[in-house]
Amino acid sequence: MTSEPLPTPAPSSPTGYVTLADLTAQWGIAGSTLRSAIRDSDHPRRWLPAPDATLGRALVWHPATLANLKRPTPGRPAGVRETQPRARRTATTTAPPSATGT
Structure with missing residues (x-):
């Protein structure tokens, strides 16, 4: 599945910047997803520049910075190997204690 580029956002403020x-x-x-995707380090899953x-406490971008930006497809991160699931434990049945009291 290929990811389509996200549409270039239109600024809603007169400053010309796009806010979160x-x-x-x-x-x-979601805003929490976007905040965790901001590329402030070299983490490979950070896709938002x-x-x-x-402006104050608001993070802002120029619309040109966000043009043709692609969000990675959700899934298993690169480098994670496929493993077999652990076997289920089987229930062990134990016989009730003997009721013969001698």
Whole structure:
């Protein structure tokens, strides 16, 4: 399955920047998912570029920074091997104690 590029977001503020709230509304992705995807380190699952600026506490991007951005397809991260599931434990039945009291 190939991932389609996300649509280029339109800024909702007069500054021309796109905020995190704009991205959640236009892309339909949760804000917590977007915050964890910001590329502030070399982690391979970080796909959203670092913000171009901060206005107060808001992270903002130029629309050109987010053009043709592709979200990775969900699934198993690269490098994880397929393994066999562990075998189920079988229930061991034990006979009830003998009721013969001699």
